Every structure is written in structure tokens, then in C-alpha cells.
Amino acid sequence: MNKNFDILIVGGGAAGFFTAINIAEKNPKLNIAILERGKTVLEKVRISGGGRCNVTHACFVPNDLVKFYPRGEKELRGPFHQFCSGDTIEWFERHGVELKIEEDGRMFPTSDSSQTIIDCFLSAVKKLKIEVLTGHSVQSIFKGDGYWKVETNHETFSCQKLIMTTGSNPKIWEMLHVIGHTIVPPVPSLFTFNIKDARIKDLMGVSAFAKVTVKGTKLEASGPLLITHWGMSGPGILRLSAWGARELFAKNYQFTLEVNWLNETTHDEALETLKELKQEHAKKTVAKKSPFDFPNRLWESLVLAAGISVETKWADLSKKQLINLASQLTNGQFQVNGKSTFKEEFVTAGGIDLKEINFKTMESKLHENLFFAGEILNIDAITGGFNFQNAWTSGFIVANAITK
Template identity: 80%
Template sequence: MNQNFDILIVGGGAAGFFTAINIVEKDPKIKVAILERGSEVLGKVRVSGGGRCNVTHACFEPNELVKFYPRGEKELRGPFHQFCSGDTIEWFEKHGVELKIEEDGRMFPVSNSSQTIIDCFLKATQKLGIAVLTGQSVQSIFKKDNFWKVETQSENYIAEKLVLATGSNPKIWEMLQQQGHAIVSPVPSLFTFNIKDSRIKELPGVAAQVTVKVKDTKLTSTGPLLITHWGMSGPAILKLSAWGARILFDKNYQFTIFVNWLNDVDAEDAEKVLKTLKQEHAKKAVSKKSPFDFPNRLWESLVLASNIETETKWADLSKVQIQNLANQLTNGTFQVNGKSTFKEEFVTAGGIDLKEINFKTMESKLHENLYFAGEIVNIDAITGGFNFQNAWTSGFIVANAI
């Protein structure tokens, strides 16, 4: 038996739900079903932002917002002019969910719980009569006459329009390749760096504002860096991993980074500062107190790495020791050996080639009545609510087009 709907949405995540709700709110007569392969919907929403759900980012200017997307920057400009972060806030407020802005620009529900977002979506789908069908793992997709036919392991579905919102699901990408779509092969994005180094071994939990560069590439990033038990994390590193997703994959995650703990001060200027300190603090021990804006423990470690003993006084520093220290401060070389996934917020670079999508409608350029929403396409962002914003924007555009 075939089950008939006007629109089938494959994928019960953020993008799938947002698309479905917006379609039926615009036209209550449309019969919509969401197919989800798991036993539960909205799993990624639940774990996002440490269980608080980082809904979007307080960046309200489309031309600024696109800069957070290593893949999709050019393509998202038009879509963000149609539906941006401000529209997201308004949409959720209309649906009874108030959002708040945190210091770093990330936005969360005032309730601090991702359950608020899940409840909002489930309530809306119930109210609008959207069928949410779990345990429906898609086995095949094909076009028959003017209809799309979707077979799961237990049912057959037929619909005039098909929306794929399956995130980075390789099985669905394979089916699309059979339909002639090009898939950019997936590689991880948003990961932390594994580094074994005596300078940071005893410093888990220490953070500093830095500039990081990857040797032999143009990759560079500025922001907070966090030292962890396995190496380095924090926004500066995660940004680097997103912008460098392909390059670092090709290097098999074995590469060298340069860390400037003084952010934008170069070695020459650092030397001048150190010479001044030598004058001013002549009788004090160098390693005791950090003269810079980062923790004492880190300072002490960099002093020791510069061949300066714990009790050495500023007055006794040699020219070579000052050079060594300036170098450790502004150009620390660290060997990266592998990566670790960042929390549960696993993001993949890769997906449907952006050239094959009409970004005014999110419709496939190859097949009529086939639409895409969310991370199934080759778009991804750095951490901070940007991946969700792509889900809301693309879902909204699909709903409008339909």
C-alpha cells in the first residue's frame, strides 16, 4: 500500500521540522509527513549547546553573518537577506519561545533547555496535523511520472514534492548520486588538536587570547585558546579546524602550528617589552608573575621552555634568553598529531555540490520538486549557532518556494 502526501520531508531534525511547520502555517490544506529513521526526532537539537540549544547568533547583518561559513559564504548571502537571525528570534517569539543573547553573541532559549525548542516543534506539528513518522529508514528514492516515490523498510510513500533534510547521511548522498547529483566527499569540521608537549602538559584548563597559524598554509585564526588534557581547543582552534577542514584532512591531521600568546605582538616588539621589564623588575624572579594578560602558570611554563631557571632574576637575563622568551611568547611551535571530535556537535564539511542548487528556492537544478534544507548540502559553519541558522534559513526558503 502506498501512503500519499502532498509533501514528504526526509529527516526529523531541526531543518526538517522547521520546513514542515512553515509550509503548513502558510497553507493549512497541504498534507505533510516527516520521515525519521531513528526512534526519536530532533536528537541533535537535544544535545546542542551542552543541552541548552544554541538556536542562533546575534549577528543581524547578512553580509557579516556569511563570514562564519567556511563553505557556503557566497551562496548564503541571498538566503540570509530573506531570513536572517532577527527573523529567527521573531519566529520563535511568535511560537512562545523567548531567546536571550550571551556575552559571546550566542543565543539560547531563556529557559536554558533545548527541551523548550523540541516542545515548541512537537506542539506545532501536532497542532498543524503534520505526520511525524519515526523508525522510517529510507531505502530508495525515485521519480515516477510526476511523483516522488520513497520506500522505507516497512512502507511506500508517494508525494508530489520531496524535501531532503537528512544532514550528513552518506546513504542518502549515495541515492542522490544515483539521481545524478554530485556530492563533495565529507570530511570532519570542528575538531580539537591533539598535542603532546611538555610546555602545556600541566596546564589543562588554562585559556589565553591568541593568534594561531598552520605552518605552510594561509590558515590563521584569532580568539580564545583553551589548553586541554589532550592538547588545544577553544574558539581559535575550532575556527581553524573549520576553515582548514579539507587542508588538514589532506595532511592526515599531522601538522605544525605557531601560537602567538601575545595575539598580535611580534617577536621584535616582544623583545623591547622584555628589555623594559628587565629594567623595571631587575630584582624580581622572572618566572613568578606573568607581566602579560594570561595566567601565571602559562607564563612560568614559557619561561622554563626558554632555558630560564625558576629563580633567575630579571637583571640576570642574557640577550639569548630574552630572544628565546620573545620567541616562545610570539611564535611557539607545536606539533599536532591527530584530532578529537568537539563534544557531540559533530559537523561535517561536504554534501551536495552547491552549484546544483537554486538558492532562491533551495530546489535541485537537476530535478523538479526536489528540495534541500540544512546540512545535507555542502555548507557548514563554525560553532556558535550558525549551523542552526542555516537550517532555519534554508527551511524557510523551501517552505516559501513550495
């Protein structure tokens, strides 16, 4: 038996639901169904942001917002001018969900529960009579003359317009590859670095604002760096891992990380500062108190690494010791040996090649009436609500294009 729909959406996640709801609100006459392979829908929404759902980010200027996307920066500029974070806030408010901004710019429902977002979506699809079919795993997609045919493990569907919102699903990517789309192979994007090094061995939980560079490459990032029991994490490291996703994958996650604990300060500037400190604090013990804006424990560790004993006073520092200390502060070399996944927010770089998408409509350039939204495309962002914003924006654009 062949079930007919005007619109079929494959993937019951954030992008799928948002797209379906926006289409139905603009044109209630359309017959819409969402196919989801799992038993439940919106699973990623449920666990996102530690169960609070980081809906978007309080960055309201499209040209600033795109800078958080290692892949998709250029392509998302136009779409963000159509539907940006401010529109997201307004949309959810209109649907009874109030959002709040946290200190770091991340935005959550005021309820602090992802269930609020899930309930909002579920009640909207019910009200709009959108069919949600769970346990339907797509086996094949076929393009007919003026229609699409989708075969699942239960039945066959046909539709006029097909929207793919399946995220990082290799099986679906393979099907799209068969009909001509180029798939950029997925590699991990947000991860932390495994480092075994005496300098950070007992400093778990210590954090400092640092500049990190992958030696021998152009990859660099600045931000809070957190020392963990397996190595280094924190926003600075995650940013570096996102922008370096492909390059670090190619290096098999074996490389030298250069850390400047003084961020932009150069070796020579640090040396000058240390010489002044030597004059000012002549009688004081070097290791005792950090003269810089980072914790004493880290300072003591770097002092020891520079070959300066715990008892040494500032006045007794040799020229060589000062140079060593300036090097430890501005260019510490750490050997990275592998990576760890960051929390449950496993993000991959990879997906449908962006050159094959019309970003005014999110329609495939190869096949008419085939649309995409969310992470199925080769678009990804750092954490902070940006990946969801891409889902909302692309879903909104699909809905606009279809109901025009």
C-alpha cells in the same frame, strides 16, 4: 499500497520540522508528512548546547553572519537577507518561545531547556495536522513523470514535492549521487588538537587569547586558546579546525602549530618590550609574574622553555635569552599528532555540492521539485548557533518557494 502526499520531507530533525511547519502555516490545504528513520525525532536538537539548544546567534547583519561559515559563506548571503537571526527570534516568539542572549552572543530559550523547542515543534505539527512517521528508513527514491516515489522499509510513498533534510547521512547522499548529484566527501570540521609537549604538560585549564597558524599554510585564526589534558582546544583552535577541515584531513592531522601567545605582536615588538622590562624590573625574578595578559603558570612555562632558570633576575638576562623568550611568546612551535572530537557537537564538512542548488528556492538545479534544507548540503559553521540558523533559513526559503 502507495501513500500519496503533496509534500514529503525526509528527515525528522530541526530543518525538517521547521520546513514542514512553515509550509503548513502558509498553505494549510497541503498534505504533508515527515519521514524519520529513528524511533524519536529532533534528537540533535535535544542534545545541542548541552541540552539547552543553542537556537541561533545574536549576529543580525547578513554580511557579518556569513563569516561564521567556512563552507557556504558566499551562497548564504542571499538567503540570510530573506531570513536572518532576528527573524528566527521573532518566529519563536510568535510560537510561544522566548529566547535570551548570552555574553558570547549565543541564544537559548529562556527556559534553558531544549525540550522547549521540541515541544514547540511537536505541538505545531499536531495542530497543523502534519503526519510524523518514525521508524521509516528510506531505501530508494525514484523520479516519475511529475511525481516522486519514496520507498521505506515499511511502505511506498509518492509526492509532488520532495524535501531532503537528512543532515550528514551517507546512505541518502549515495541515493542522491545515483540520481546525478555531486557529493563533496565528508570530513570532520570541529575538532581539538592532540599535542604532547612539556611546555603545556601541567597547564590543563589555562586559557589565553592567542593567534594560531598551521605552519607552511595560509590557515590562521585568533581567539581564546584553552590548554587541555590532551592538547589544545578553545574557540581559536575550533575556528582553525573548521576553516582547515579539508587541508588538515589531507595532512592526516599531523602538522606543526605555530602559537603567538601575544596575538598580533611580532617577534621584534616582543623583544623591545622584554628589553624595557629588563630595565624596569631589573631586581625582580623573571619567572615570578607574567607581564602580559595571560596566566602566570603559562608565563613561567615559557620562561623555562626559553632556557631561563626559575631564579634568574631580569637584569641577568643575556641577549640570547631575550631572543629565545620573544620566540617562545610569538612563535611557539607545537607538534600536532591527531585530533579529538569536540563535545557531542560533531560537525562534518561535506555534502551536496552547492553549485547544484538554486539558493533563491533551495531547489535542485538538476531535478524539479526536489528541495534541500540544513546540513545535507556542503554547508557548515563553527559552534554558536550558526548550524541551526542555516537550518531555519534554508527551511524558510523552501517553504516560501513551495507555497508561492
